[in-house]
Amino acid sequence: MKKILIVDDSALQATQLKSILKDEYDITIAQKGEEGLRLAGEGDFSLILLDVVMPGMDGFTLLKKLQDDNATKNVPVILITSLSDVASEERGLILGAVDYITKPFHPLIVRARVNTHVKLYQYRKQVEQQSMTDQLTGIANRRRYEEYSIIRWNEANRLQIPFSICMFDIDRFKVYNDTFGHPAGDKVISAVAQTAASYLQRSTDFLARYGGEEFVAIAMGDQADKIFGHMKKIRQAIEDLHIPHDPSVAQWVTVSMGGITVCPPVEHGYGFYLQFADTQLYDAKRHGRNRVVWADERLKQMLEKER
Template sequence: MEKILIVDDSILQAAQLKTILEDEYEITTAHTAEEGLSLASTENYSLILLDVVMPGMDGFTLLKKLQEEIITQSVPVILITSLTDIENEQYGLILGAVDYVTKPFHARIIKARVNTHVKLYKYRRQIEQQSMTDQLTGIANRRKYEDYSITKWNEAIRLRVPFTICMFDIDRFKVYNDTFGHPAGDKVIEAVAKTAAAHLKRSTDFLARYGGEEFVVILLGDSAEKAFAHLKKIRQEIENLHIPHDPSVSQWVTVSIGGVTVMPQRESSYDSYLKIADTMLYDAKKSGRNRVIWADEKMKQLHEK
């Protein structure tokens, strides 16, 4: 069931809207703009119904704040107000509202407009999800990673928590493709992605296909030692799949992993730490493959083997 947030200082009007919509949607109500902003930032809503005239922060100001936040800027907002002049309606639409309903409203009109905008939002989410998903593996693609990485980097700075960037790829994958063919190579990429994804299920974990046989992982809040141990387990689980490789290079398909954990600062650069993770991956390859090499917060290397 899709979720709708109603922000209205009138308890009576909020209850009226809830009664109209609760048969089809999960409804949450807030009676101040501040409470509405807090709820909108922590829950996933498909639509927000927002009263314009409220004490303190009004609906227009709240709409501006919602449009400024990455988490809420894509959620459609319908303004509901007693202000009937063209200037206020135009202003609300310019700020980013998808619709403008004047009081007194009618239940059937509210339902029709809400249904329309929820359907449009669901369709847009579906299209966005498809555009951000790697078609072979079903995990996030490079485009999704590029959006997510900077968002989470800034979040780690704000929350003052450790941030981990990790890169890994399949060892001697070109030899595998040359030996077994590209369809078999695709199945290996799928198997590796599925195994890694099974161990990266927390809300603070992120896995994407970076390109070809290479993957990128982002972890939020883990120490270097914890992240290092977690990726060692993933490396071992991939080896334990016992997918036969070309015997001239390896018994099984394996991966090499490089990562770095850092306490990010506002003056630090995400790209510089991505390069460090890539260097750790290169070192893992150079050291014999099928291993994990890590850089901790003090840039001291942790070696699996």
């Protein structure tokens, strides 16, 4: 059931709106602008119904704050008002409201307008999700990674928690493609992505296809030795798929991994540590492939032992 937030200082009016919509939507009510702003940032709402005239933070002020916040700027807002002058309507639309509903409420009009904007919002989300998803593997694409990585990097710095970056790719993938063909290569890329994704399911984990047969993973909260061990499990799980490779180069399809864990405050920006993780991947290749090379916050290297 889709969620709607009603921000209205009148308990009677909020209850009336809830009674009109409760059969189709999960309704949350806030009676102060400040409370509405907090709830909007915390909840996954498909629509906000916002009263214009409220004590303290009025509807126009709250609308501007919602539009200025990346977490809420795309959530449609319908203004609830008894104001009928053109200037007020124009101001709300300029600030980003998608529609007006005037008091007193007409249930059919309220439901019709709410349903329309919820459907439009869900459609836009679906289109956006598709644009951020790698069509071959179903995981995030490079565009989504570039947006998400900086958000997570800033969050880790704000919370002062460890942040890990891992780069990995499929060993000797060109040889595999030349031997078995590109359709088989696509299946391998997909299998590797799905296997890695099955180990990276926490809310603080993120996996994306970086390009071709290369992937990037992000994890937050774990110290270097723990995430190093976790990545070794992923590497082993991919080898254990036992996808035959060209026997002239390897028995099975494998991956090499390189990464680093840093603990804020840090000396350099995100780009430096991404490049460092890529260097670690190169070292994994240089040491024989099918292994993980990691570095801690002191840039001390941990190399998966020879097997």
